[in-house]
Amino acid sequence: MKRILYVTSEAVPFIKTGGLADVAGSLPKCFNKEEFDVRVILPKYMCMSEEWKSKMNYVTHFYMDLAWRSQYVGVLEMQYDGVQFYFIDNEYYFSGAKPYGNIYQDIEKFAFFSKAALSALPLIGFRPDIVHCHDWQTGLIPVLLKDKFHEGEFFRDMKSIITIHNLKFQGVWDVKTVRDITGLPAYYFTPDKLEAYGDANYLKGGIVYADAITTVSNTYAEEIKMPFYGEGLDGLMRARSNSLRGIVNGIDYDEYNPETDTMLEYNYNVRNFRKEKIKNKRALQRELGLAQNDSTFMVGIVSRLTDQKGFDLIAHMMDEICQNDIQLVVLGTGEERYENMFRHFAWKYQGKVSANIFYSEALSHKIYGSCDAFLMPSLFEPCGLSQLMSLRYGTVPIVRETGGLKDTVIPYNEYESTGTGFSFANYNAHEMYNTMQYAMHIYYNKKREWNKLIDRGMAMDFSWNSSADKYAELYNWL
Numbered sequence: 001m002k003r004i005l006y007v008t009s010e011a012v013p014f015i016k017t018g019g020l021a022d023v024a025g026s027l028p029k030c031f032n033k034e035e036f037d038v039r040v041i042l043p044k045y046m047c048m049s050e051e052w053k054s055k056m057n058y059v060t061h062f063y064m065d066l067a068w069r070s071q072y073v074g075v076l077e078m079q080y081d082g083v084q085f086y087f088i089d090n091e092y093y094f095s096g097a098k099p100y101g102n103i104y105q106d107i108e109k110f111a112f113f114s115k116a117a118l119s120a121l122p123l124i125g126f127r128p129d130i131v132h133c134h135d136w137q138t139g140l141i142p143v144l145l146k147d148k149f150h151e152g153e154f155f156r157d158m159k160s161i162i163t164i165h166n167l168k169f170q171g172v173w174d175v176k177t178v179r180d181i182t183g184l185p186a187y188y189f190t191p192d193k194l195e196a197y198g199d200a201n202y203l204k205g206g207i208v209y210a211d212a213i214t215t216v217s218n219t220y221a222e223e224i225k226m227p228f229y230g231e232g233l234d235g236l237m238r239a240r241s242n243s244l245r246g247i248v249n250g251i252d253y254d255e256y257n258p259e260t261d262t263m264l265e266y267n268y269n270v271r272n273f274r275k276e277k278i279k280n281k282r283a284l285q286r287e288l289g290l291a292q293n294d295s296t297f298m299v300g301i302v303s304r305l306t307d308q309k310g311f312d313l314i315a316h317m318m319d320e321i322c323q324n325d326i327q328l329v330v331l332g333t334g335e336e337r338y339e340n341m342f343r344h345f346a347w348k349y350q351g352k353v354s355a356n357i358f359y360s361e362a363l364s365h366k367i368y369g370s371c372d373a374f375l376m377p378s379l380f381e382p383c384g385l386s387q388l389m390s391l392r393y394g395t396v397p398i399v400r401e402t403g404g405l406k407d408t409v410i411p412y413n414e415y416e417s418t419g420t421g422f423s424f425a426n427y428n429a430h431e432m433y434n435t436m437q438y439a440m441h442i443y444y445n446k447k448r449e450w451n452k453l454i455d456r457g458m459a460m461d462f463s464w465n466s467s468a469d470k471y472a473e474l475y476n477w478l
Helices: 020-030 103-124 140-146 175-182 202-207 216-222 234-239 273-288 311-322 336-348 359-370 385-392 403-408 429-445 449-458 463-477
Strands: 002-007 035-042 057-066 071-082 084-090 128-134 159-164 172-174 199-202 214-215 244-246 296-301 326-333 353-356 373-376 396-400 422-424
Touching: 002 020, 002 103, 002 396, 002 463, 020 035, 020 128, 020 463, 057 103, 057 403, 071 103, 084 103, 103 140, 103 422, 128 140, 128 311, 140 159, 140 202, 140 396, 159 202, 172 175, 175 199, 202 234, 214 216, 214 403, 214 463, 216 244, 216 326, 273 296, 273 326, 273 359, 273 449, 296 359, 296 429, 311 326, 311 336, 311 429, 326 359, 359 385, 359 422, 373 385, 373 429, 385 396, 385 403, 385 449, 396 429, 396 449, 429 449
Parallel strands: 002 035, 002 128, 035 084, 128 159, 159 214, 214 244, 296 326, 296 373, 326 353, 373 396, 396 422
Antiparallel strands: 057 071, 071 084, 172 199
C-alpha cells in the first residue's frame, strides 16, 4: 500500500478560488483504494462554511516554532467521499473573509502551514511515502524535507512532488523577511536554490528540491521552458526538464453531466441532444432577454475577465463579431475595463449580447448546457477546465492553441471529418475572428458536420479517472 499526502491551500468542497481546488478535492477519490491511501491536508479557514466546520473532529494540538515565534497548531479531521481530510487550525493565520490576502501576510501564513502540515504527521500517525505539494503556497515543503525534517527517522525517505497549476504566481518576497519568517539558514538563499532576481521565491524552492515536478498539461510543460511562458523560471524548468511532466486535469463527470444536471431546465445526452438541447437555448434566451431565435449562433464565455484569458482580442473585434447573426452570453468578473466593455456592448447590441458581471454556478451550467459554441482565446492556459465542460455538454469550443487548450481540443478538419472544436495558433484578434467565422459557416451551412463535432466532443473522456491513472504511474515510478 502506497501512502500519499496532498498538501494544498484549497480543496473542493471546503474552499475554492480556482482549478487547484478541483484537483486537490476530486483527484484523491479516484485512486484504487487497494493500492493507494491518499489523504489531504489543508488550512481550516475561518471563511469556510459552517456546514463543513461543524463536521470536523478534533484530533490534537501542539505548539511549533516558526523561526523565533512559537505558534499554536490545531489538527482536525473528517471523512468526505471516502477520503480522509485533515485541517490545520490557527486563528491568527486563517481568519479573514478570503483564503488569500496580501502577499506579505500570505508569505508568513503559508510558511506556517507548510511547516505545521509536516510537523502534524507523526502526531496523526500517518507516514506518507510521497508528499504531493501544490503551487507556491506549499513550495517550502520540499525544502523543509531536505532540511530540518531530514534528520528525523520518520521523514528520512519521504519523497516530494510539486505540481505547478499556474507559474505566474510564485510567492515572492524579500530575502531578509523570508529568512526571518522561516528560520532557514542563509545557505538556502542563493541563485541555485530559493533566491531569484534578488528576492526569495517559494515556488522556485519547491521546484529545485522536489523529487518530481508536474504541471497540468503536456503543452504547458513544454511552453514553460521558453522565456515567453516561463515567468523568469524558464532556465530552471529547462534544467529540471527530465523531472518534469504534464498531466491534464479532469472534471467531475458526476457533477458536470448534462443527463442529470439539476441546474439545467432540460436534461439531454449524446443520443438526444439534437432535440433536447435547443430547449435550454430557448429558456436561456428568455431568461437573459435575448432575441428568441432557435437558429442564431449562440456563443458562451465563462471566465475571469483578465488579459490572460484573451479579452483584449475580444475587445478589439467586438463590433465586427456583433455584425453577424450571433448571440454572446458572458459570465464572470475581473478587470474593470473588460467588465465595462461587456456592459457597453450589452447596451449597444440589446438582444444580442448578455453581460452577467458576477459569478453564478447555476448560470455557468446553463451556459454550458445551452450555447452552440464556447470561446476561450487565452494568451496562456496551463490546463483550463471550461473547454472540458463545454465538450461534455456538447458546446463546441473555439480556443487558441496554447497549454491545455491545445492538448484537449482537436481542431476540426472538414476533409477528414475529424476534430472536436475549432482552434487558432497565433495570439491575434483577426485570426480569432476568422476562426469564429469558420465555425459559424459550419454551424449554418453544414449542420450534419456540426452535429458530428458535438458527437465526438461528448464522447471524449476527461474525467478524473484518466488523470488518476497518470498520477498513479508517477507515484509508482517515484
